[in-house]
Amino acid sequence: MTTSVHRAVTDDSPGAYRRLSFWLDDLIEQGLDDLSPRDALTANARFDVALIGGGLTALWTAYELSRADPSLSIAVLERDIAGFGASGRNGGWCSALFPKSAGALERRYGFDAAVAMRRAMVDTVDEVGRVTALEAIDCDFERGGTLVFARNEVQRRAAKADVAEAHRFGVDLLEYRDQRAVAAASGATALDGGSPAAVFDPACARVHPAKLVRGLARVVEARGVSVFERTEVLDWSAGQVRFRSLDGSDAHGTIAAKRVIVATEGYGPSLPRVRRRILPLYSLMIATEPLSDTVWEEIGIEHGQTFSDYRHLLIYGQRTADNRFAFGGRGANYHWGSAVDPAFERIDRVFEHLHAALRDLFPAVGGARVTHRWGGPLGVARDWCATASYNPKTGVGFAGGYVGDGLSTTNLAGRTMTDLVLGIDSELTRLPWANHRSPLWEPEPLRYLGANLGILGMTLADPEELLTRKPSVIARATARLTGH
Structure with missing residues (x-):
């Protein structure tokens, strides 16, 4: 059977990595980060904790573990550079969204557990803002909430049902805005004439994801964490990780580690021990040139706000700090054998669909030029439920399956995984996603x-x-x- 293939970037110059997303390109444009890879691991080593993957899950876990127990020796192992995957390419929503709905969690775990999960997600938005301010990570964090437009009568009924459901759990402060209110504040269009309604959720912040992930990598390094880039993990088992260096030396080695945490998200199926546990699903994005303040006043999206609508084929967007649209959505096909390949990140028909969808939703975009097009895989568990899980007997942990809701959930994963690794019984380790095991994909x-x-x-x-x-x-x- 064909297995997933993750091809590392063979050209490790800054130019190669900047092409992965607008966000990474913007770091170089602003002179904030040249994206040069850190040193690879080239010899056998020993650490207390080895984290596989250099995205937000691994880095938040390293951050929280280093704070909870500064004596721990911690290694982060990344095949390319920190932020190469979804952490450096996503839509920049630091939201309270969780891939499994509160209603679905209630049916499986009970009302109180569903409420606890919702409360943890809402609190996580503020926690990301608190830590980025504390650690001076300037990632354009601005908590402006999100608007989800309901553009026909079916969608308006769904929006009202969502607000009623949220009020039943008593955590999310969703607000239904009728057509008159939206028409007064927004240039969004409806599909059935007139103006759309909308649901406003205050629990969301606009973020520049590459500034966040690259900034967090620097913070954990300053705390004594070893971040090895261009280091490919070949396999792992209880107590050890096998790797090879991609720095040209082709050095092979083994890390002896008491704890091994797998944090590879959509790239996980390229590793034999993940295989059918995660399905890689591609999401693609575009960014426009900066728009004038006059155009943004007509559009009605404020700084710090993100937006979506109630269509089934998901879209998502934000107003960036420099007044661009960063806009993405689904529609790319799944590939046989859970294959992951750079060729899947640039699908012209999907980019054209996204551009048309943006102009349809906000006609004021007009002829604004698209300056960047990119994409990448996100991780989907078979039951659409993310997890932070750890087996104290083997010392092996796994976190992921965020289905695109990972920018904030990774922070919760890092805090939850820290308590699980250290054997701390806490409110976090009692959340329904902690130690959740999804069934395998077929x-x-x-x-x-x-x-x-x-x-x-x-x-x-x-x-x-x-x-x-x-x-x-x-x-x-x-x-x-x-x-x-």
């Missing part, structure tokens, strides 16, 4: 057929609702198919 060809039928279903669900003016039957059927 073998091929079932995985290929199911994942792509799910994507096709979401693509067809929106025009179905416009035609029937009823909630999509296709969406309901494909949700059952994927286990979402």
